[in-house]
Amino acid sequence: MTIPPLYRPIGVFDSGVGGLTVLQALRRRLPHRDFYYLGDTARVPYGRKPPQMVVEFAIGIGDFLCGLGVEGLVVACNTASSVALPPLTQRAPVPVWGVIDPGVEAAIRVTRTGSVGVIGTKGTIGSGSYQHRLEARGLRVWSQACPMLVHVVEEGLAESPEAELLVRQYLAGRPEMDALILGCTHYPLLRKVLQKAVGEGVSLVDSAEVTAETVSANFDRPPRTFELGRVVHFVTGDPLAFAHTAAVIGGVDGEIVPLPVAELKAPSSEVLAEPRS
Amino acid sequence: MTIPPLYRPIGVFDSGVGGLTVLQALRRRLPHRDFYYLGDTARVPYGRKPPQMVVEFAIGIGDFLCGLGVEGLVVACNTASSVALPPLTQRAPVPVWGVIDPGVEAAIRVTRTGSVGVIGTKGTIGSGSYQHRLEARGLRVWSQACPMLVHVVEEGLAESPEAELLVRQYLAGRPEMDALILGCTHYPLLRKVLQKAVGEGVSLVDSAEVTAETVSANFDRPPRTFELGRVVHFVTGDPLAFAHTAAVIGGVDGEIVPLPVAELKAPSSEVLAEPRS
Numbered sequence: 001m002t003i004p005p006l007y008r009p010i011g012v013f014d015s016g017v018g019g020l021t022v023l024q025a026l027r028r029r030l031p032h033r034d035f036y037y038l039g040d041t042a043r044v045p046y047g048r049k050p051p052q053m054v055v056e057f058a059i060g061i062g063d064f065l066c067g068l069g070v071e072g073l074v075v076a077c078n079t080a081s082s083v084a085l086p087p088l089t090q091r092a093p094v095p096v097w098g099v100i101d102p103g104v105e106a107a108i109r110v111t112r113t114g115s116v117g118v119i120g121t122k123g124t125i126g127s128g129s130y131q132h133r134l135e136a137r138g139l140r141v142w143s144q145a146c147p148m149l150v151h152v153v154e155e156g157l158a159e160s161p162e163a164e165l166l167v168r169q170y171l172a173g174r175p176e177m178d179a180l181i182l183g184c185t186h187y188p189l190l191r192k193v194l195q196k197a198v199g200e201g202v203s204l205v206d207s208a209e210v211t212a213e214t215v216s217a218n219f220d221r222p223p224r225t226f227e228l229g230r231v232v233h234f235v236t237g238d239p240l241a242f243a244h245t246a247a248v249i250g251g252v253d254g255e256i257v258p259l260p261v262a263e264l265k266a267p268s269s270e271v272l273a274e275p276r277s
Numbered sequence: 278m279t280i281p282p283l284y285r286p287i288g289v290f291d292s293g294v295g296g297l298t299v300l301q302a303l304r305r306r307l308p309h310r311d312f313y314y315l316g317d318t319a320r321v322p323y324g325r326k327p328p329q330m331v332v333e334f335a336i337g338i339g340d341f342l343c344g345l346g347v348e349g350l351v352v353a354c355n356t357a358s359s360v361a362l363p364p365l366t367q368r369a370p371v372p373v374w375g376v377i378d379p380g381v382e383a384a385i386r387v388t389r390t391g392s393v394g395v396i397g398t399k400g401t402i403g404s405g406s407y408q409h410r411l412e413a414r415g416l417r418v419w420s421q422a423c424p425m426l427v428h429v430v431e432e433g434l435a436e437s438p439e440a441e442l443l444v445r446q447y448l449a450g451r452p453e454m455d456a457l458i459l460g461c462t463h464y465p466l467l468r469k470v471l472q473k474a475v476g477e478g479v480s481l482v483d484s485a486e487v488t489a490e491t492v493s494a495n496f497d498r499p500p501r502t503f504e505l506g507r508v509v510h511f512v513t514g515d516p517l518a519f520a521h522t523a524a525v526i527g528g529v530d531g532e533i534v535p536l537p538v539a540e541l542k543a544p545s546s547e548v549l550a551e552p553r554s
Contacts, residue, residue: 041319042515042518044518053517147439148439155425155428156325157424162425162446165443165446238513240320244326261515
């Protein structure tokens, strides 16, 4: 008797719509797998919230998705990956991936001069998560928080004068480098403007793509006879507003389910302080 | 026998935290009155949503606040005031004020040359609501949508290089004028940067202040022996996130009550199309 395999869904979460770029990259590589996507739009943005607050959000979301029986958890948000990956990994009964390590590895692969840059939200850059990892591997790192770039993308202004102005301002102080990590899931949509600002000699490292590459290698691929995978999107804010903003990032393909924030209650801080052994 | 008067609360609503500037201005003038404030943070921003969608949001919110027995309704959001004031006024059993007409009157009072400017969200500027009213009164009007300025304020960057860059860009094409209407409740927080950009010869018209002036003239003031008025804030998104963003605008003084968006269901479009007589 041959028992046909059953595949559990893969959980992906982000503070809002940005992680849809990671989800799209994952689905291109694992088209027959099912996904749960959770966009915490009621509490977006994470980028300038205190780290401990973001940790609590991430733990609550991780518990929720693991409770649905996911086979693995992808933190498709640079801010949450920067501050919440260790506690999430300790807590979750399944493998957990963030977007930082894949981005770091990709930057190491592409740089020839050893000088790289990284841009992201205040939370991501402030945590030093990219910088510490890159420096530990012997690279010279320039970093810059770009708080307005998420909004430029979500306003549908990725190729506008506003985008060009802000990008030029944020990159004005950079030294010589040959790779720039896009440390925020929204930034790949600014690729054109960013490439123009840094010049063709600098490789842009898209963490969404490299994360999907790393993560997908860890999951079995159902045979082609399987139907194309489905996605359920949980949204803590208004579903219509989510779909409206998501249109800027290529839209939503699948069901959108409203999820009250109260369902994502993280355990008390005491429990958070004492990770499960 | 003297019957002591009882004062019903006044309802104020906005898509998010911006209307708190109007609420603050109202409370300075009516310190002993109670207010309900509703911030529709689950569906913010309104500025780039289709007008009919904003009308439905506004009707749902108006019905909710009127159901709580308010004595009057203040639409403290330029986008909603621009597109939803006629249907709201027809529907509500109490007086309704927006922020457009007070801003227009104030601009007419201060201009000497008859040339004025107005800046706002895409929704506000696209509706032409300021421009039509001002032109009907014989003024020359220059207008400009400034979609990024709300985000600059909410990121706490009102006095940053980003703010200066964007303001300079948005105002670059303006002709000679001697008054500029701040057609968005967030913009008064950019007053310093805006005044620097336009020069001291241009009066900035703050609709929050002039709306509060107009509205407060219509309400009885309880005697000083009354306790200071209270505010209940209803928030459709996450209460913590609301308080966090509101801190940028001077914070919240009063209770914050989570309100599911589902409680704000507007009637069907058919009902909307046929206003009550």
